[in-house]
Amino acid sequence: MPIEKVDGFYFHPTSRDRVLAQRHADPAKTPWTPLEKPLAQCKVTLVSTAGIFMKDDVSFDYEREHREGTWGDPTHREIPKTAGQHDVEYSHLHVDTSFLAEDRNVSWPVDIFLEFEREGKIGALADTLYSIMGYIPNFNPLVKRTAPLMIEKMKAEGVDAAFLYPV
Amino acid sequence: MPRAVFVQYPFGRQLGIVGDYVGQRRICEDMTALLEEAKAPNAYRHLPYEWPEPPETTKWRPDVPPPIFTVRQAKEGGHNLLDDFKDEERAAYTDAER
Numbered sequence: 687m688p689i690e691k692v693d694g695f696y697f698h699p700t701s702r703d704r705v706l707a708q709r710h711a712d713p714a715k716t717p718w719t720p721l722e723k724p725l726a727q728c729k730v731t732l733v734s735t736a737g738i739f740m741k742d743d744v745s746f747d748y749e750r751e752h753r754e755g756t757w758g759d760p761t762h763r764e765i766p767k768t769a770g771q772h773d774v775e776y777s778h779l780h781v782d783t784s785f786l787a788e789d790r791n792v793s794w795p796v797d798i799f800l801e802f803e804r805e806g807k808i809g810a811l812a813d814t815l816y817s818i819m820g821y822i823p824n825f826n827p828l829v830k831r832t833a834p835l836m837i838e839k840m841k842a843e844g845v846d847a848a849f850l851y852p853v
Numbered sequence: 854m855p856r857a858v859f860v861q862y863p864f865g866r867q868l869g870i871v872g873d874y875v876g877q878r879r880i881c882e883d884m885t886a887l888l889e890e891a892k893a894p895n896a897y898r899h900l901p902y903e904w905p906e907p908p909e910t911t912k913w914r915p916d917v918p919p920p921i922f923t924v925r926q927a928k929e930g931g932h933n934l935l936d937d938f939k940d941e942e943r944a945a946y947t948d949a950e951r
Contacts, residue, residue, distance in 0.1 A: 688901035692859035697908045711854075716894040718855050725889050736865075755920035779919040781865040782912055789871040791878075798874075798881045807885065821919070849884055850854075853865045 721847065728846035731812040733836070734794050735820030735852045736786055737777035739763040746777055746819040758821035760828040762836055765815045767796065780821050781853050793853050812843045820852055856891045858883050860900040863913040870905070 695702040721728070737746050746759040765774060771790050776783035785792045796815065802808045816836050822828050840848060860867060860880060869876035880900065887898050904911065 689861050689903060690899065690901070692861045692899045694859070696861050697863045697911060697913055699908075713895050716855055718894040720892075721888060725885055752920050755922075755924035778865075779915060779917075780921075782915045783865060785866050785871050791874060792866040792868055792871055795868055795877060795881050798878045801878070802881070802885070821921075847888055849881075849888075851867065853867065 723846070725808055725847075726806055727809045729810045729812050729844050730799070730808050730847045730849060731840055731843075731845045732794070732796065732799060732815045733848050733850045734815075734817040735778070735850075736781075736783060736793060736817060737779075737819035738765060738774050738786075738794060738817035739777065740765060740769060740774055745775070748777070748779060751779065751821070756823055758823055759819050760822045760825070760832055762816055762818045762832050764839070765817060767800070767811050767813055767815055769796075769815075778819055778821065778853055783853075786853075793851055795851070799849075809846075812840070812845050814839060814843060816848075854897075855894045856887050856896045858887055858898045858900055860902055862902070862904050863908075863911045865913050876902070 695705070739745060740763070743763055746761070746763070748759070751757055751759065776786040776790075776794075786794060791797050796811075799808065799811045803811045816839075818828065818832065858880070862869065868880050880902070883898065883900055887896060890896075
């Protein structure tokens, strides 16, 4: 029986009450930017929440998260699109990242978008891809500081659209 | 989120199982299609694909529980994460700024 409506708590039913108790987004405030041209002419980028960072870059701050379990690093890391499967760490502490470490396309589809680029399905994959570490209980610094920094870089690279891959 | 596709797959493997490139690509194609087809905000699409394992036996949790797990265990009953925020910036965050 094909699924008609996704149950977001299917794999984590014990989180249902906790999540539903949080303030919901107001659909009337959802932002909107129309796609101005065909995807085949667009430069796109990818954003993951898997805590991905280059092996020669600075890790997300897990020392502080271990000291303060209710805190999560709200910063981001940039990953060149040329980075390979094993050039990065997949570091999110709240999900099993071993599958990503084995095959990044389970949630970080760089190879698929490089194929889209070769096929002309997208205009180009941007040189820079992005990751945050998705456990950010206080998302204010993410909204106020991190997102604008990512957007600034995306605009500088001429990005038309970003695909978000939460884990 | 202005546009989103939802899929009933486990945390950490939202595009499919390891090695299933065809299935992974199919969901990326669903995403690119929605980007081109959506004409207004709150454009959401639920994908019909079913995960091949029952949720009880699907591995998605890390072998070592995250720090918040210990925090929750230390407190009696449930608690609101928002109560634990120490970041003073949160106090200045209002609906008007969203």
